[in-house]
Every structure is written in C-alpha cells, then in structure tokens.
Amino acid sequence: MIDTDELLSIRAAELYYEENKTQDEIGSILRLTRWKVGRLLAQAKASGFIRIEIVHPRARRLPLERRLREAMGLKAAIVVSSAGVSDDEELQSRTAQAAADYLTSLRPIPRTLGLSWGRTLHDVSLHLKQGWAPGVNVVQINGGVSLSKRTGTAATTAVMIAEKASGSATLLPSPAILERLETKRAIESDRAVAAVLNLGIGASAYLYSAGQADASSALVDSGYLTAAQIDELVQRGAVGDIVGRYIDSSGSIVDPELDERTLGISLTHLRRAPLAIAVIAGRQKHAIARAVVSSGLCTVLVTDEATALAVLGDTPDSEPHSS
Amino acid sequence: MIDTDELLSIRAAELYYEENKTQDEIGSILRLTRWKVGRLLAQAKASGFIRIEIVHPRARRLPLERRLREAMGLKAAIVVSSAGVSDDEELQSRTAQAAADYLTSLRPIPRTLGLSWGRTLHDVSLHLKQGWAPGVNVVQINGGVSLSKRTGTAATTAVMIAEKASGSATLLPSPAILERLETKRAIESDRAVAAVLNLGIGASAYLYSAGQADASSALVDSGYLTAAQIDELVQRGAVGDIVGRYIDSSGSIVDPELDERTLGISLTHLRRAPLAIAVIAGRQKHAIARAVVSSGLCTVLVTDEATALAVLGDTPDSEPHSS
DNA sequence: CCGCCATCTGCTCATATGAGCAAGGTTGCC
DNA sequence: GGCAACCTTGCTCATATGAGCAGATGGCGG
Numbered sequence: 001m002i003d004t005d006e007l008l009s010i011r012a013a014e015l016y017y018e019e020n021k022t023q024d025e026i027g028s029i030l031r032l033t034r035w036k037v038g039r040l041l042a043q044a045k046a047s048g049f050i051r052i053e054i055v056h057p058r059a060r061r062l063p064l065e066r067r068l069r070e071a072m073g074l075k076a077a078i079v080v081s082s083a084g085v086s087d088d089e090e091l092q093s094r095t096a097q098a099a100a101d102y103l104t105s106l107r108p109i110p111r112t113l114g115l116s117w118g119r120t121l122h123d124v125s126l127h128l129k130q131g132w133a134p135g136v137n138v139v140q141i142n143g144g145v146s147l148s149k150r151t152g153t154a155a156t157t158a159v160m161i162a163e164k165a166s167g168s169a170t171l172l173p174s175p176a177i178l179e180r181l182e183t184k185r186a187i188e189s190d191r192a193v194a195a196v197l198n199l200g201i202g203a204s205a206y207l208y209s210a211g212q213a214d215a216s217s218a219l220v221d222s223g224y225l226t227a228a229q230i231d232e233l234v235q236r237g238a239v240g241d242i243v244g245r246y247i248d249s250s251g252s253i254v255d256p257e258l259d260e261r262t263l264g265i266s267l268t269h270l271r272r273a274p275l276a277i278a279v280i281a282g283r284q285k286h287a288i289a290r291a292v293v294s295s296g297l298c299t300v301l302v303t304d305e306a307t308a309l310a311v312l313g314d315t316p317d318s319e320p321h322s323s
Numbered sequence: 324m325i326d327t328d329e330l331l332s333i334r335a336a337e338l339y340y341e342e343n344k345t346q347d348e349i350g351s352i353l354r355l356t357r358w359k360v361g362r363l364l365a366q367a368k369a370s371g372f373i374r375i376e377i378v379h380p381r382a383r384r385l386p387l388e389r390r391l392r393e394a395m396g397l398k399a400a401i402v403v404s405s406a407g408v409s410d411d412e413e414l415q416s417r418t419a420q421a422a423a424d425y426l427t428s429l430r431p432i433p434r435t436l437g438l439s440w441g442r443t444l445h446d447v448s449l450h451l452k453q454g455w456a457p458g459v460n461v462v463q464i465n466g467g468v469s470l471s472k473r474t475g476t477a478a479t480t481a482v483m484i485a486e487k488a489s490g491s492a493t494l495l496p497s498p499a500i501l502e503r504l505e506t507k508r509a510i511e512s513d514r515a516v517a518a519v520l521n522l523g524i525g526a527s528a529y530l531y532s533a534g535q536a537d538a539s540s541a542l543v544d545s546g547y548l549t550a551a552q553i554d555e556l557v558q559r560g561a562v563g564d565i566v567g568r569y570i571d572s573s574g575s576i577v578d579p580e581l582d583e584r585t586l587g588i589s590l591t592h593l594r595r596a597p598l599a600i601a602v603i604a605g606r607q608k609h610a611i612a613r614a615v616v617s618s619g620l621c622t623v624l625v626t627d628e629a630t631a632l633a634v635l636g637d638t639p640d641s642e643p644h645s646s
Numbered sequence: 647c648c649g650c651c652a653t654c655t656g657c658t659c660a661t662a663t664g665a666g667c668a669a670g671g672t673t674g675c676c
Numbered sequence: 677g678g679c680a681a682c683c684t685t686g687c688t689c690a691t692a693t694g695a696g697c698a699g700a701t702g703g704c705g706g
Contacts, residue, residue, distance in 0.1 A: 007381055010381050013377050014382065014384075017375045017377065018375075018377075019385050019386070023692075033655075033656065033657095035656060035694095036655075038694070039654095039655095049377055049378055049379045050376075050377060051375070051376045051377075051378050051406075052341075052373065052375050052376075053373075053374045053376070054337060054340065054372055054373060054374075055371070055372055056333050056372045058330055059333050059336075059337065059372070061337075061341070062337050062342050063341050063342070345661085345662060345663090346663070347661095356685080356687095357663090358685075358686060358687075359684095359685075361663065362685095365664085647706100648706085649704100650703100650705090650706100651703090651704090651705105652701100652702090652703085653700100653702080654699105654701070654702095655698100655699085655700070655701085656697105656699090657697085657698085658696090658698105659697105660694090660696100661693080661695095662691100662692080662693070663692070664689105664690090664691080665688105665689090665690080665691095666687100666688090666690100667687085667688085668685100668687085669684105669685085670683105670684085670686100671682100671683085671684075671685090672683075673681085673682080673683090674680095674682100675678100676678085676679085
C-alpha cells in the first residue's frame with residue numbers, strides 16, 4: 001500500500017501543479033476524499049518529489065542564506081540562485097548585482113566604506129545605481145594597482161562607488177606590495193598614507209572580494225607577484241587572497257614575510273570589524289570562500305549557490321530519493 | 324516601475340515558496356498589502372519565473388498529454404517526465420512502465436490484444452504485474468524473430484503478457500520478412516497462419532512499438548535485412564518501422580516491394596483500428612514517432628517528454644524569459 | 647479470541663487565497 | 677487644461693486549504 005500511496009501522490013501532484021485542479025476535483029478523479037488528497041500532496045512535498053525553482057537572474061536562495069547565517073555565525077548572507085546558469089561570467093555578474101542590491105538596502109547607511117578592489121568589486125560598482133546612497137565616504141583599504149596595464153581600475157572602482165552615492169573617495173596612494181620591508185614601513189608612515197590608513201581603520205563598513213590562488217590573480221597581472229611566487233604560496237597551502245594577503249584554508253597568513261610587505265589594513269582588523277562584506281563568486285573560489293567565512297573574516301557573505309554549498313561543506317547536489 | 328515590480332515578485336516568490344510564508348506575512352516584510360503580494364505572485368507564475376517540476380520516475384506530463392490529444396487527434400496520450408534523466412535506457416524503462424500502467428487501467432479490458440514485438444514491448448511485458456487483467460487473448464500481428472540469436476524474444480513477450488493476464492497467447496508461426504513474394508503468399512494462405520492473421524485483424528486493441536531506421540534495428544539483428552538495405556531505405560526517406568514495415572515521415576510505405584514480402588497486418592488496418600497503442604521512447608525515435616502520430620497510425624501514444632515535444636514540433640526547451 | 651497500540655480516515659473549524667468590483671490615479675489625446 | 681480610457685489599488689466575499697481531533701481500522705501480543 002505504501003507503494004500505491006506514493007504513486008497516487010504523484011498522480012495527485014500532476015493534477016494539482018500541472019493541471020491546476022483543486023484538491024476536491026482531484027479527489028473525485030482519483031476516487032479519494034479531498035483530505036486524503038491533501039495528505040498525499042503534503043507527503044509528495046515532504047519526500048522531495050515536488051521541486052519548485054525560481055528561475056530569474058535576481059533570484060536568491062533564502063533557505064541557504066539562513067543555513068549560512070546559522071551555521072557560520074554570519075550577520076547576513078546573500079546567495080544568488082545558479083538555476084540555469086552555466087558560465088562563471090554570468091554567475092559573477094549576478095552576484096555583483098546582488099551585492100549592489102545589498103549595499104543599497106543597508107541600514108544604517110555606512111558613513112565610511114572601506115573598500116578593496118578587483119574584478120568583482122568593479123562589477124559591483126557598475127551595478128550600483130546613481131544615488132544608491134546619500135553620501136558615503138569611500139576609503140581604499142589596500143594598495144592599488146598602479147603598475148598595471150589596466151591602470152586605475154582600483155581607483156575607478158572606489159571613485160565610481162563614491163560618485164554614485166554623491167560621496168567622496170579617498171584613495172590609498174601606494175602600491176599593494178612593496179619589494180622591501182623598509183620601503184613599506186616608510187610609505188606607511190608617510191602622513192598622507194597614514195591618514196588614509198587611519199580613515200580605513202575607522203570605517204563603519206568594509207567591502208572586499210577575494211582572489212583564488214593561481215596565476216590569474218590581479219596581483220600577478222599587475223606585476224606585484226610572479227606566477228612562480230604564487231606556485232610557492234600554493235605549495236605552502238594558500239587558497240587565495242583578500243585585500244592582497246594570501247591565506248590558507250584555516251584563514252592564516254601563508255607567508256608572514258610577504259604579508260609584512262603588503263600595505264593595507266590587517267586581517268586582524270577585518271576580523272574585528274562589525275560589518276565586513278565579502279563578495280565571492282565562481283567555481284574557482286570555493287576554497288577561498290570557505291577559508292574566509294570559517295575564519296571569521298567577514299560578517300556578511302554575498303555569493304552564489306554552489307559556493308554557498310561548498311562553504312557549508314555540502315556535496316553539490318545529491319538528490320534525496322526513495323523510488 | 325515595471326522593473327521594480329518584477330524584482331518584487333521574485334522576492335515575494337522566494338518568501339512564499341522557499342520560506343513558506345503567507346502572503347500576508349510577505350506583505351508586512353515587503354511593505355505591501357497582501358493583495359499586491361498575491362498579484363505579484365500570480366505575475367511571477369505567469370512570467371514563468373516559478374518552475375514546478377515533479378521529480379519521480381513515474382511522473383507524467385499532463386499538459387503535454389492534453390496538447391498531444393488535441394493537436395494530434397489522439398484518443399489518449401501518456402507522456403512520462405524526463406526530469407533528471409540523462410540516458411535513453413532509463414527513459415525507455417520509464418515509458419515501458421507507463422505503458423504497462425496504461426494497459427492495466429484500460430477499460431473495457433480488451434478481449435483480444437494484437438501485439439507486435441521488440442525491445443520496448445519486451446520491456447513493457449516485464450513491467451506488467453501478475454494478474455494485470457483477467458484473461459486477455461494475445462495475438463501476434465507480425466512475423467517473429469526466429470532466425471535470431473535472441474530467439475524467441477517475440478514469442479516470450481506475447482506469452483508473458485498473456486500469462487500475466489491469465490490469458491492465452493496465439494503466436495504467428497512465420498518469419499517477419501520473406502525473401503520471395505511467392506513464399507510469403509504461400510505462408511500467408513496456410514490455414515494455421517491465416518487463422519492467426521484473422522484473429523489479429525479482429526483484435527479489439529493493438530499494442531506496438533517502432534524502430535528507428537538504422538543498422539541497430541532488430542530486423543537487421545535477426546538477419547531479415549542487411550545494413551546496406553537499411554541504408555537504401557533511409558536514402559528513400561525511411562524514418563523507421565512499425566510492425567516490420569518501413570515508413571517515411573508522411574507515414575507511407577517506403578519500399579512497396581519489400582512491404583509486400585513483409586508478413587503481418589497492414590498499416591491500413593492499423594489506421595482503421597479504434598484502439599492502437601504505440602509505445603515509442605528515446606532520442607533516436609523522434610522522427611518515427613512523429614510519422615506514426617501524424618499519419619494516424621495510432622490512437623494512443625505512450626512516450627517520453629522530449630519525443631512528445633518533437634511530435635508537436637516544438638523546439639526542445641526554449642525558455643521564455645524577460646529579464 | 648480479546649484488547650491494546652499505532653495508524654489511518656473523515657470530519658470541524660480557522661486560515662489563506664483568488665475572483666470580482668468599485669474607487670482612485672495615470673496616461674495620452676485633444 | 678480637460679476629458680476619457682486604462683490600469684492599478686484596496687476591498688468584500690466565496691472558495692480552497694491546512695491544523696487538529698475523534699472515531700475507525702488493523703496488526704499484534706497476551
């Protein structure tokens with residue numbers, strides 16, 4: 001009878017969801033009372049036979065967000081649906097859009113926003129709407145790309161975000177990584193630079209992304225690091241970088257010497273921040289996302305469905321079934 | 324505002340379908356009246372953003388069935404869902420199961436069932452349950468595989484179906500295709516054979532499948548035709564065969580001479596039958612399925628989702644979207 | 647064979663939802 | 677600017693649905 005019931009619940013579901021019949025009508029078709037039909041339907045849902053998906057570029061995954069918040073102790077989590085998306089491009093764009101939405105809806109509006117830079121954040125800046133906030137002071141929290149071909153990307157991102165909020169942008173006039181420790185110390189203590197760093201330390205919110213540990217990193221692109229150096233970092237356990245600093249899966253600095261030469265706010269500071277928003281999307285970034293979240297580097301995570309599952313340690317898509 | 328509404332409808336859908344909130348609750352979350360929420364939800368559904376799928380091996384596609392019935396003038400159509408199925412194997416098994424279910428539920432129970440043979444029908448026979456009907460006389464309607472390595476498949480199918488219905492099986496003691504027309508005529512007029520053919524002509528229902536026109540056909544396997552002959556048939560427009568007879572996309576006999584040498588009931592007779600059930604599944608059989616249905620060779624079609632769409636002339640999966 | 651526990655069934659009643667309507671607001675046209 | 681057609685909004689009311697409960701059913705040990 002258990003088997004018959006399962007089959008009946010499928011028939012009922014077909015009539016209910018595909019033919020828009022009422023439970024009562026289904027009852028007379030299948031020769032059941034309408035209460036039985038209701039129960040069969042509930043059973044079908046509970047067994048996972050009914051799959052409801054919201055197919056839209058802006059769709060989110062509320063249950064996953066909840067799980068992330070609860071399991072990882074996050075203040076908030078934004079997970080965009082990857083339903084029907086194959087390429088990472090699209091995924092990143094959706095996530096950036098979601099980050100822009102989240103920023104826009106943030107209350108209270110942060111007075112000062114500490115900002116990192118990268119492809120992802122640039123994408124976020126593009127998605128923000130003019131007037132998204134009434135005046136925000138944007139401060140760079142790590143050294144910019146100045147050696148790069150794509151010069152000014154870092155500055156552009158900060159300026160655009162500030163401009164769209166009718167606020168001001170404060171740029172950090174320094175390279176991301178210095179070759180010599182002394183140089184770094186010197187720059188750091190320069191009045192102009194120190195002032196910016198201090199502003200950054202006092203920011204009411206942080207927004208940053210993460211890079212995976214491989215040669216595609218913007219830090220390599222910009223000439224701060226060589227592919228060989230990255231390889232070595234990977235050897236030593238690096239899964240990716242945030243604000244220019246490479247961490248391993250436990251969230252620890254991989255190469256303290258290198259880190260010392262990296263200019264910008266420290267991870268310790270980031271960990272203490274009451275509002276640190278990480279925007280991380282894409283198949284390549286599961287490991288770094290996991291490291292960031294589990295080591296408490298962010299209080300808010302904006303990401304895609306697959307990355308969220310990876311962070312939670314779920315195997316991606318193992319269907320519960322009982323046929 | 325239209326854009327805002329779309330976004331809102333997505334947010335509402337998330338809360339409604341993923342968080343099981345009531346429209347009223349959603350109203351207070353999104354600062355809308357509950358009626359607005361209801362309308363947004365309706366809009367989201369209408370725009371196709373809400374996709375509801377029944378994930379179960381026995382799930383059917385009622386709306387497709389209706390379209391098939393109406394557009395193709397069928398008496399009934401059974402379409403099994405291909406949700407989450409990748410291989411043809413599984414698809415065919417599901418379809419065979421559905422055919423067995425349909426047969427079992429047939430009222431009035433056919434007194435005499437004209438039966439073809441093949442992998443698909445064998446599969447159907449396996450899925451039928453002992454006692455599926457109280458006595459059915461099964462009659463073969465085309466010549467069996469007797470030259471084959473898998474000798475007796477045709478007979479086994481008929482016997483098993485009859486046995487499971489506590490009925491009797493009448494086998495057609497003849498090859499499917501004869502080499503010489505005279506031989507065919509001779510066999511055909513043999514008392515024993517003629518009697519079976521007559522029984523077949525008087526059957527109250529027919530059940531048959533179809534083969535695609537390529538070298539994988541059971542007719543090649545059994546030695547009735549060579550791969551080269553099939554190639555030639557394809558050249559002449561053959562899309563597949565039913566009851567051993569090759570037809571083109573318009574349902575006409577491709578090679579009248581060959582057809583003359585094929586022993587079994589004629590397509591004309593099949594077209595006149597009030598109950599002719601075709602069971603056709605799999606990616607390879609879209610063309611033959613289309614030919615069978617559009618030329619009125621069956622009154623009932625049991626098939627899979629993708630084949631059904633092909634029969635209807637729909638491009639498989641073009642999502643309506645409006646982002 | 648009897649009664650007990652567990653499950654299943656059909657019900658009442660509260661709640662959630664959708665249809666339809668009238669009022670208010672908007673758009674476009676003169 | 678004024679008017680009309682249209683659309684949107686908030687409502688009433690009928691209907692559909694789910695929670696919870698009492699009685700029926702059925703398997704099982706005593």
